Amino acid sequence: MDTGPGRTQSLYRKYRPETFAGGELVGQDHVRDTLRNAIANGRVSHAYLFCGPRGTGKTTTARLLAKAVNCLDPEPANRPCNVCEACVAINQGRATDIIEIDAASNRGIEDIRDLREQVKYAPAQLRHKFYIIDEAHRLTRDAFNAFLKTLEEPPPNTTFVLATTDPDELLETVASRCQRFDFHRIPAEQMALRVRTVCEQEGIEIDDEALSIVIRQSTGSLRDALSLIDMLATATSEDKTIDAGLTRKMLGLSQDERTLTVIEAILERDLTLGLQTINDALDSGQDMRAFGRQILAALRLLMLCRAGANPAEADGALRELATRFELPELLRINREFSEIDFAIRHGGFPQLPIELAFVAAIVGDSATVQAAPQPAQVTPARRPEPSRPEQRASAPPQRQPEPRAAQPAQPAREPIPIRREEREQSPAREPAASAPQPPASTPEPRPSGAATASVQMVVERWPEVRTEVKAADRKVEALLASCDPYSIIDGTLFLIAAYPFHASKLNEDRNRQTIEDAVERVLQQRLTISTGLRGELPDAPDEGGPPSGGTGDSNATPQTPPRQVRDDGANASDSNDGYDASEAEDDEQERAAAREEHQVIERMKAIFNGEEIDIDELQIDGGSSS
Numbered sequence: 001m002d003t004g005p006g007r008t009q010s011l012y013r014k015y016r017p018e019t020f021a022g023g024e025l026v027g028q029d030h031v032r033d034t035l036r037n038a039i040a041n042g043r044v045s046h047a048y049l050f051c052g053p054r055g056t057g058k059t060t061t062a063r064l065l066a067k068a069v070n071c072l073d074p075e076p077a078n079r080p081c082n083v084c085e086a087c088v089a090i091n092q093g094r095a096t097d098i099i100e101i102d103a104a105s106n107r108g109i110e111d112i113r114d115l116r117e118q119v120k121y122a123p124a125q126l127r128h129k130f131y132i133i134d135e136a137h138r139l140t141r142d143a144f145n146a147f148l149k150t151l152e153e154p155p156p157n158t159t160f161v162l163a164t165t166d167p168d169e170l171l172e173t174v175a176s177r178c179q180r181f182d183f184h185r186i187p188a189e190q191m192a193l194r195v196r197t198v199c200e201q202e203g204i205e206i207d208d209e210a211l212s213i214v215i216r217q218s219t220g221s222l223r224d225a226l227s228l229i230d231m232l233a234t235a236t237s238e239d240k241t242i243d244a245g246l247t248r249k250m251l252g253l254s255q256d257e258r259t260l261t262v263i264e265a266i267l268e269r270d271l272t273l274g275l276q277t278i279n280d281a282l283d284s285g286q287d288m289r290a291f292g293r294q295i296l297a298a299l300r301l302l303m304l305c306r307a308g309a310n311p312a313e314a315d316g317a318l319r320e321l322a323t324r325f326e327l328p329e330l331l332r333i334n335r336e337f338s339e340i341d342f343a344i345r346h347g348g349f350p351q352l353p354i355e356l357a358f359v360a361a362i363v364g365d366s367a368t369v370q371a372a373p374q375p376a377q378v379t380p381a382r383r384p385e386p387s388r389p390e391q392r393a394s395a396p397p398q399r400q401p402e403p404r405a406a407q408p409a410q411p412a413r414e415p416i417p418i419r420r421e422e423r424e425q426s427p428a429r430e431p432a433a434s435a436p437q438p439p440a441s442t443p444e445p446r447p448s449g450a451a452t453a454s455v456q457m458v459v460e461r462w463p464e465v466r467t468e469v470k471a472a473d474r475k476v477e478a479l480l481a482s483c484d485p486y487s488i489i490d491g492t493l494f495l496i497a498a499y500p501f502h503a504s505k506l507n508e509d510r511n512r513q514t515i516e517d518a519v520e521r522v523l524q525q526r527l528t529i530s531t532g533l534r535g536e537l538p539d540a541p542d543e544g545g546p547p548s549g550g551t552g553d554s555n556a557t558p559q560t561p562p563r564q565v566r567d568d569g570a571n572a573s574d575s576n577d578g579y580d581a582s583e584a585e586d587d588e589q590e591r592a593a594a595r596e597e598h599q600v601i602e603r604m605k606a607i608f609n610g611e612e613i614d615i616d617e618l619q620i621d622g623g624s625s626s
């Protein structure tokens with residue numbers, strides 16, 4: 001491969017678009033068209049704000065704009081022509097009227113200080129002066145204020161372009177004086193096309209798989225993609241094709257690859273591979289919340305692809321992967337992973353929620369059905385339980401061939417009396433897609449009243465509750481910012497707080513009532529609110545513990561490992577009466593549940609020690625389906 005004379009410049013610089021035409025500026029057609037119009041009509045703004053992820057062409061576009069505005073070609077549509085005196089001067093970096101400032105550098109800060117002085121002077125050479133301020137969000141407040149004065153009285157024949165990856169960091173007064181353009185991540189297909197073109201022109205051979213790894217890695221940034229190609233081309237000996245093996249080796253098994261490996265492991269039902277990948281991620285210092293979110297993002301794309309929504313971010317590999325799943329299955333898996341963020345934040349083992357969601361995704365419905373009896377044991381006195389054989393018989397197959405996806409579209413907004421029973425009653429249905437079910441099932445014969453909300457339901461509607469609380473009392477709402485719904489037991493909704501201060505404030509009668517009123521307005525149910533710290537709160541096995549995606553039971557586990565033996569009384573007994581009555585019984589049941597869950601954890605540990613186990617063995621009591 002040619003690493004010699006021709007390759008003194010990075011590919012990104014070398015193939016930087018020289019003109020608005022010809023598809024060189026990839027993936028930003030909306031920006032390009034609007035700017036070309038402005039140039040053609042002579043309506044160029046005094047200030048632009050270019051927002052978007054790195055490597056999507058913000059600075060490049062700013063330079064193109066500067067060139068086009070100064071181009072001497074008589075035909076506006078041809079600008080920039082790249083042959084006139086002005087274009088050539090700019091291309092060669094000789095144009096002193098195009099001033100680029102990197103706000104992130106020390107030099108940039110000084111430059112901004114000078115800017116107010118310099119800005120008074122008319123362009124020296126060109127018709128129109130351009131200030132291109134990169135990483136504009138890094139400007140200090142003082143620099144912004146100084147800059148604001150300039151923007152308020154813009155000098156003639158001068159345009160400012162602020163480029164930023166983080167527009168929210170800009171002063172609103174500055175941002176509002178700019179015409180804003182949002183640059184998008186470049187869709188995978190367009191990026192592949194562009195990278196392919198560059199490779200061909202450079203005589204770099206790259207196979208399809210390697211290319212798609214590069215595209216995935218660069219997450220919509222053309223600069224990243226071309227930098228990776230640079231690196232790979234340098235590492236490849238002459239006349240050799242860049243292949244997937246080399247690419248993986250060079251890039252390491254990255255976050256993105258791990259994400260796909262976990263998803264493929266779900267597909268292949270390969271517990272060992274998936275759990276090891278999760279553990280590798282942890283060992284290599286990867287942030288588990290970020291990893292969890294990335295898995296969820298990929299699962300979401302798969303679901304969209306499978307549903308025919310054609311998301312631009314999805315590349316060929318993801319699209320292909322999507323065809324290998326059934327849609328209902330993807331819905332269910334998405335649900336499994338959708339709430340792990342919460343669990344990672346509050347749990348003692350950051351990797352565990354991912355592991356459990358992963359195992360649940362594989363063990364699937366069989367686990368769901370398996371786990372269902374367990375909560376029932378916890379409160380046998382209160383809840384009539386269908387016999388086990390029935391449940392077994394009604395166990396849905398793990399990979400449901402059901403083609404329809406209509407049900408999930410219905411918003412599951414109404415209180416669902418008991419999710420578990422719902423599942424049992426309609427086993428053929430996609431479990432994740434639990435649409436509102438007429439409460440035909442046995443109504444909850446609770447002594448304390450109609451506490452039928454599930455904690456999942458509360459979590460789903462928590463933003464609405466927060467809004468209601470905010471309307472009533474902003475301070476209480478602010479306290480809620482560091483709290484999450486944790487469990488529901490006998491009409492008491494337990495909130496988990498990050499700090500003792502928040503817990504004690506929220507437990508004050510007035511504040512508690514404010515939240516209770518809000519909950520009642522949203523859920524049409526009166527729940528007692530009790531707030532505590534992690535470790536103080538009772539788990540609620542019958543509600544599936546902390547929220548998670550729709551399969552209330554597989555989630556009882558995420559919270560489990562450092563399982564709290566209930567601290568009798570502390571939070572629970574003061575706020576509800578139904579609790580004490582069956583307390584002893586509950587405790588026994590809870591201990592039993594804890595023992596069973598402990599077995600699952602032990603099983604998973606065995607996997608990490610290299611001892612492979614059978615999926616069916618993972619199921620607590622024997623396993624029913626295949």
Ligand SMILES: [Zn+2]
Nearest residue numbers: 071081084087
């Ligand atoms: Zn020109």
